[in-house]
Amino acid sequence: DIQLTQSPSSLSASVGDRVTITCRASQTISTYLNWYQKKAGKVPRLLIYSASSLQSGVPSRFSGSGSGTDFTLTISSLQPEDFATYYCQKSYNTPYTFGQGTKVEIK
Amino acid sequence: QVQLVQSGAEVRKPGASVKVSCRSSGYTFTDYYIHWVRQAPGQGLEWMGRINPISGDTNYVQKFQGRVTMTRDTSITTAYMELSWLRSDDTALYYCAREDSREFFDFWGQGTLVTVSS
Numbered sequence: 001d002i003q004l005t006q007s008p009s010s011l012s013a014s015v016g017d018r019v020t021i022t023c024r025a026s027q028t029i030s031t032y033l034n035w036y037q038k039k040a041g042k043v044p045r046l047l048i049y050s051a052s053s054l055q056s057g058v059p060s061r062f063s064g065s066g067s068g069t070d071f072t073l074t075i076s077s078l079q080p081e082d083f084a085t086y087y088c089q090k091s092y093n094t095p096y097t098f099g100q101g102t103k104v105e106i107k
Numbered sequence: 108q109v110q111l112v113q114s115g116a117e118v119r120k121p122g123a124s125v126k127v128s129c130r131s132s133g134y135t136f137t138d139y140y141i142h143w144v145r146q147a148p149g150q151g152l153e154w155m156g157r158i159n160p161i162s163g164d165t166n167y168v169q170k171f172q173g174r175v176t177m178t179r180d181t182s183i184t185t186a187y188m189e190l191s192w193l194r195s196d197d198t199a200l201y202y203c204a205r206e207d208s209r210e211f212f213d214f215w216g217q218g219t220l221v222t223v224s225s
Contacts, residue, residue, distance in 0.1 A: 001168075001169070032210060034210075034211045034212075036152070036212075038146075038152065043202065043215040043216075043217065043218065044144075044152065044202075044204075044212070044215060046211055046212060046213060049207075049209055049210075049211040050209060050210075050211075053209075055211075055213075085151075087151065087152050089152075089154070089211075089212075091210035091211065092210060094156075094157065094166040094168075095154055095156075095166070095168040095169075096142065096154045096157070097154055097168075098144075098151060098152040098153065098154060099151075100151050101151040101152070
């Protein structure tokens with residue numbers, strides 16, 4: 001099975017900072033890569049699908065890039081409501097594995 | 108509007124089984140796969156498997172093979188996930204989610220807490 005490795009596992013940042021999270025697949029997955037935001041007590045929220053497509057209703061400060069094995073989620077200017085844990089997920093063939101998550105905390 | 112509504116919290120002893128339901132509304136049930144994802148306390152999201160509501164065909168992650176069974180009842184637009192031989196590390200919040208045709212999860216159930224404790 002294909003594994004997804006996110007880095008860093010956690011980070012501290014300030015409001016207004018640019019934040020970058022990476023996700024590396026153990027084998028090529030083309031652009032079959034999604035990003036979700038998870039807050040405590042809430043269901044996961046889709047941010048980016050197919051590596052770089054912004055889900056409807058998601059603020060434009062979120063962006064995704066990459067293909068093959070290396071992917072990036074960028075938050076251009078961190079807002080207070082963005083403090084959460086972020087997960088990448090592969091699709092196409094099962095299993096639809098998630099990365100281990102990146103926790104974004106307030107500095 | 109699309110809704111996935113899950114059954115309520117469950118408490119089980121080790122070795123027992125649990126069956127969680129996920130009732131769908133607001134769309135054509137047979138048009139979308141239903142997936143099951145869990146999150147143990149302090150842990151990340153873990154994909155468990157999916158079911159094709161038309162055929163009933165399933166795909167499970169190897170970790171749960173032999174312990175998990177996903178089924179559906181199209182007459183009541185409900186999907187089920189049964190996990191057997193429960194262990195304490197199966198204590199988690201279990202979610203169902205709908206897979207969009209573009210292969211992402213666009214709608215989620217509210218989650219069902221399963222607690223395994225002697």
